[in-house]
Amino acid sequence: MTSEMIEVAQVAKPPDMDRVVVAVDPGVSSGANADECGIDVVGAVAKGAPQDWRAFVLADCTVAGLGPSGWAKAAIAAMEQFGADRLVAEVNQGGQLVAEVIRQIDPQVPYKAVHASRGKVARAEPVAALYEQGRVSHVTGKLDALEDQMTRMTARGYAGDGSPDRVDALVWALHELMIEPAAVWRRPKVRSL
Numbered sequence: 001m002t003s004e005m006i007e008v009a010q011v012a013k014p015p016d017m018d019r020v021v022v023a024v025d026p027g028v029s030s031g032a033n034a035d036e037c038g039i040d041v042v043g044a045v046a047k048g049a050p051q052d053w054r055a056f057v058l059a060d061c062t063v064a065g066l067g068p069s070g071w072a073k074a075a076i077a078a079m080e081q082f083g084a085d086r087l088v089a090e091v092n093q094g095g096q097l098v099a100e101v102i103r104q105i106d107p108q109v110p111y112k113a114v115h116a117s118r119g120k121v122a123r124a125e126p127v128a129a130l131y132e133q134g135r136v137s138h139v140t141g142k143l144d145a146l147e148d149q150m151t152r153m154t155a156r157g158y159a160g161d162g163s164p165d166r167v168d169a170l171v172w173a174l175h176e177l178m179i180e181p182a183a184v185w186r187r188p189k190v191r192s193l
Helices: 003-008 068-082 096-105 120-132 144-151 165-186
Strands: 019-025 038-045 054-060 086-090 111-114 136-139
Touching (some): 019 068, 038 068, 038 165, 054 068, 054 165, 068 086, 068 096, 086 096, 086 165, 111 165, 120 136, 120 165
Parallel strands (some): 054 136, 086 111
Antiparallel strands (some): 019 038, 038 054
């Protein structure tokens, strides 16, 4: 992802969304040396065919140094602030603990666990394609740290310090809003007699 692609994607104000999700790349430790917990808020306008859908990155609510209950509270607060429909969380690190921590904070939160079965670069490729097609926009002035991580992603992986937790959360959000629903939409419809 280049700075130029991100600049082109800027919008001052997003339209009304059909759906909003908060995606979390949870940290499993706390303290000054712990990885950040990536928390991104993304919405989509999904009218018509999938090639007409547009996504809007609304906020980066990433937190650092907090333990599981801290990042869970931050993610649920982001859901409430933006009226999100679902909380999506990667569970490769933490497994069932992730769901249990979230449920302790809010037992009713609409929650979906996602598992990374491919590497970061492979997961990010369909998302990069959405950017190349001009189908993802960023709310101006609120996403500097996320955008910095995005420009450090290369074909070989992340070229920055630590882990690209903000980008990981963004990838999960866009998979939930754009990539998975488009795959379902394109499946052949079987008519019964």
